[in-house]
Amino acid sequence: MKAEIIAVGTELLLGQIVNTNAQFLSQELAALGIDVYYQTVVGDNPGRIQSAIETARSRADLLVFTGGLGPTQDDLTKDVLAAYLNRGMSIHGPSMEQIEKLFSSRGIHMVESNKRQAHTIDGAEPLFNEAGLAVGNGLSVDGTHYLLLPGPPREMKPMMEGAGRQWIRQALGESQPLYSRVLRFAGIGESNLEAKLLDLIDGQSDPTLAPYAKEGEVAIRVSTKAATEQEAVRKIDATVQAVKDRVGEHLYAQEDIPLEEAVVRLLRATRRTMVSAESCSGGLFAELVTNVPGSSGEFAGGVVTYTNVMKHQLLGIPMTQLEGEGAPGAISESTAALMAERIRELADSDFGISLTGVAGPAESEGKPVGLVYFAIAERGKPTDVHTTHLSGSRSIIRVRAVKAALYRLWQALSHSEA
Structure with missing residues (x-):
């Protein structure tokens, strides 16, 4: 199962905020056994959002959106996806009640645009927002699955951990989760370490080895999919031992610590x-x-x-x-x-x-x-x-x-x- 994360928001492209959502979602999807092959950032433009959807749909089974679910005119994610799928939109009652109650309790007049946050695409499962107002959406059309999450991390994370994760499991079925272990090395450069492990890296299938450099150190992530944690530990342990046999004098930790x-x-x-x-x-x-x-x-x-x-x-x-x-x-x-x-x-x-x-x-x-x-x-x-x-x-x-x-x-x- 392949996924693509699409972060919507011009502020991301301008560097005004950092896209921490993609990192969090990649980790969450990996834990569900779903491979993230691409991460896309697109501005608040209907044509470019539609182009991002078309491209992602051609190469992924699951499209996870963050951002563009708010009340303003540049919050376009639901509108563009609904139009792309030839679907209408309707108001999710419980979310609308939550919005009205919030404005009433603060004594603030609610403008019409705030209702946009309660919209769901026809046929989508509404994902209630426990930390904000914008309702999430989960829907499957012609074999492609779409998950729409709010942009603010304080809203997106609890939604993904709760309703989002549950919807993915129901829509896609259970997959073998990804287990990883980070090996940390010192006293050896990245190229030298890779040379000593080249046959293991080139011949990898399962588990996989992914080296990456940190200043003055090197790390390798050993990853495998397995039905149980016990099975994963057995597979990873065998690979780690092969690494230790080559460069054990430089391996200072089997966890991600400096x-x-x-x-x-x-x-x-x-x-x-x-x-x-x-x-x-x-x-x-x-x-x-x-x-x-x-x-x-x-x-x-x-x-x-x-x-x-x-x-x-x-x-x-x-x-x-x-x-x-x-x-x-x-x-x-x-x-x-x-x-x-x-x-x-x-x-x-x-x-x-x-x-x-x-x-x-x-x-x-x-x-x-x-x-x-x-x-x-x-x-x-x-x-x-x-x-x-x-x-x-x-x-x-x-x-x-x-x-x-x-x-x-x-x-x-x-x-x-x-």
């Missing part, structure tokens, strides 16, 4: 803490970690020592290390190590993490843009220093550097937990 959350969880599980000292990343490491709810138990805090003076005054790094003829400089392996060690000692934490380098736009200390050193100082162990050569804009280099440091920390925590 790398920093996985690190915080491991710290919590092992009852350890960390602190950070940052230069080129400008506090981004601390920002990502503190975005994880409850991370205060694992992250004691951090400092941004952007200048040599701050590195010297806050961390006690000798100026002879940072400046002068023959000095390693602020951007060096030895300075990264000292930063991590000093901040760990100051906080009496289990881990100290540091980042220093050149994020751009120009070289510094004669060193190129993208060169970043980061260090992990663990209590009772030698400090681990890494050198990375990153590409991209200033902001991208900062993100990639922080994710690289988080990945090495995740590795250290994973090995110690094992």
